[in-house]
Amino acid sequence: MRKPDDVHEHQVLNPATEEVIATVPAATAEDVDAAVAAAGRAQRAWAALAPGDRARQLRRFAATVDAHLEELARLEVREAGHPIGNARWEAGNVRDLLDYAAGGAERLTGAQIPVAGGLNVTFHEPLGVVAVIAPWNFPLPIAAWGAAPALAAGNAVLLKPAETTPLTALRLAELALEAGLPEGLFHVLPGAGPVAGAALVRHPGVAKVVFTGSTAVGKRIMAECAARVKPVTLELGGKSPNIVFADAYLEAAAAAAPGSFLDNTGQDCCARSRILVQRTAYDRFMELLEPAVRAFTAGDPADPATRMGPLISAAHRERVRAYVPESAPAAIRGDAPAGKGFWYPATVLEAAPGDRTATEEIFGPVAVVLPFDDEADAVRLANATDYGLSGSIWTRDVGRALRVSRAVAAGNLSVNSHSSVRYATPFGGFKQSGLGRELGPDALAAFTETKNVFLSTDA
Ligand code: NAD
Numbered sequence: 279m280r281k282p283d284d285v286h287e288h289q290v291l292n293p294a295t296e297e298v299i300a301t302v303p304a305a306t307a308e309d310v311d312a313a314v315a316a317a318g319r320a321q322r323a324w325a326a327l328a329p330g331d332r333a334r335q336l337r338r339f340a341a342t343v344d345a346h347l348e349e350l351a352r353l354e355v356r357e358a359g360h361p362i363g364n365a366r367w368e369a370g371n372v373r374d375l376l377d378y379a380a381g382g383a384e385r386l387t388g389a390q391i392p393v394a395g396g397l398n399v400t401f402h403e404p405l406g407v408v409a410v411i412a413p414w415n416f417p418l419p420i421a422a423w424g425a426a427p428a429l430a431a432g433n434a435v436l437l438k439p440a441e442t443t444p445l446t447a448l449r450l451a452e453l454a455l456e457a458g459l460p461e462g463l464f465h466v467l468p469g470a471g472p473v474a475g476a477a478l479v480r481h482p483g484v485a486k487v488v489f490t491g492s493t494a495v496g497k498r499i500m501a502e503c504a505a506r507v508k509p510v511t512l513e514l515g516g517k518s519p520n521i522v523f524a525d526a527y528l529e530a531a532a533a534a535a536p537g538s539f540l541d542n543t544g545q546d547c548c549a550r551s552r553i554l555v556q557r558t559a560y561d562r563f564m565e566l567l568e569p570a571v572r573a574f575t576a577g578d579p580a581d582p583a584t585r586m587g588p589l590i591s592a593a594h595r596e597r598v599r600a601y602v603p604e605s606a607p608a609a610i611r612g613d614a615p616a617g618k619g620f621w622y623p624a625t626v627l628e629a630a631p632g633d634r635t636a637t638e639e640i641f642g643p644v645a646v647v648l649p650f651d652d653e654a655d656a657v658r659l660a661n662a663t664d665y666g667l668s669g670s671i672w673t674r675d676v677g678r679a680l681r682v683s684r685a686v687a688a689g690n691l692s693v694n695s696h697s698s699v700r701y702a703t704p705f706g707g708f709k710q711s712g713l714g715r716e717l718g719p720d721a722l723a724a725f726t727e728t729k730n731v732f733l734s735t736d737a
Pocket residue numbers: 411412413414415416420438439440441469470471472474475476479490491492493495496498499512513514515516546547639641667707711712
């Protein structure tokens with residue numbers, strides 16, 4: 279078996295066809311050294327610009343992304359297997375984030391704090407060079423969630439995309455140059471996690487690490503950062519509940535449920551993969567859920583009618599199969615194309631609370647359904663997990679919606695919907711789902727250090 283250090287390039291496959299669509303060189307530790315040095319130089323000049331000039335350049339970058347939206351979306355379809363409608367949203371999310379973050383560059387205001395004997399002010403200083411280590415499940419948006427606010431706050435960004443999905447990241451870096459961003463300021467280092475990723479995490483010239491990926495790798499990165507007292511933002515896994523009370527509009531809850539765990543073929547850290555249904559409504563809900571799951575058609579991701587694409591890779595499909603073989607008994611099972619491509623059908627299991635399928639993140643199009651008796655039981659079940667990323671609550675009782683929202687230990691909850699991600703609202707996890715927040719009005723602050731300066735008026 280080859281050690282990660284022996285890998286000099288990665289083949290990129292189209293997961294819907296298994297065709298090799300590109301071969302990308304893998305960055306070495308020496309490449310990381312050179313990129314950090316260049317990024318450091320670029321960052322000093324970037325931070326010295328007037329905030330309005332930084333904002334203007336980022337808006338140009340946003341406009342360039344906008345002009346290439348369809349191209350980026352089609353690249354995401356080819357390398358990640360996302361349905362074209364989703365991929366267009368993802369490319370648009372990058373543009374929107376750049377625009378939103380650009381607005382923050384001129385609003386990164388400090389405070390004037392009343393003290394005796396002088397003037398006390400605070401500054402939000404950029405950190406320097408920031409490493410963004412991205413996963414394969416949403417290659418475009420997650421790259422931008424870290425990069426856009428970090429750049430707006432005056433930092434340089436080195437982006438390490440996942441081995442399987444480097445192409446949109448590489449294209450984004452080209453577009454940044456085309457838009458006029460300085461060379462070295464936003465640079466992409468494709469390569470193996472344990473090589474290029476690990477070198478970035480350990481590099482003394484990297485001031486912060488933003489990592490999105492598995493909880494296991496996140497813990498290792500946090501330990502490496504702890505040894506260097508390096509700040510880290512972690513966006514990790516999830517096993518989020520979709521809580522359906524008997525008083526909910528059951529038709530609406532059942533119609534929305536498939537999208538909440540099948541979107542992106544379940545490869546979504548916010549997937550509502552535990553459906554908790556009040557016992558008195560359980561049978562009716564299951565009756566309504568079955569046709570809704572079946573209608574969530576899997577097929578060619580380039581076809582606008584397709585709702586669900588393939589899994590990302592053969593290895594990932596094996597991980598999903600290790601939880602649930604396609605032959606295992608299921609309450610509901612959808613159809614998936616046969617032949618080439620890493621296909622896996624939509625699957626709903628009736629499970630017991632302690633089952634592995636009910637406690638571990640499968641990261642595929644699989645949900646478990648569990649009954650509950652009352653509100654307290656629903657909250658207890660919802661919180662019976664090491665994760666705490668998202669969750670949904672379906673009820674017509676406003677008081678209950680708020681009580682349960684406050685009681686569920688998760689960072690992103692939605693009532694009578696499955697919304698998790700908006701660029702203008704904060705996103706992140708409780709418990710082992712992560713550390714820190716991305717997006718929202720405070721996104722830039724996470725890429726700064728607060729400096730306090732006191733000017734004496736007595737001298
Ligand atoms: P992963 O942890 O294997 O890889 C993520 C990234 O880390 C990749 O770029 C990889 O190359 C890199 N990496 C791997 N080992 C490394 C190391 N030792 N040092 C530095 N970098 C390293 O995760 P994945 O399989 O790509 O993504 C799936 C996981 O990500 C799921 O568990 C999912 O829940 C999680 N995820 C979470 C969020 C969130 O926002 N909370 C979003 C997307 C994905």
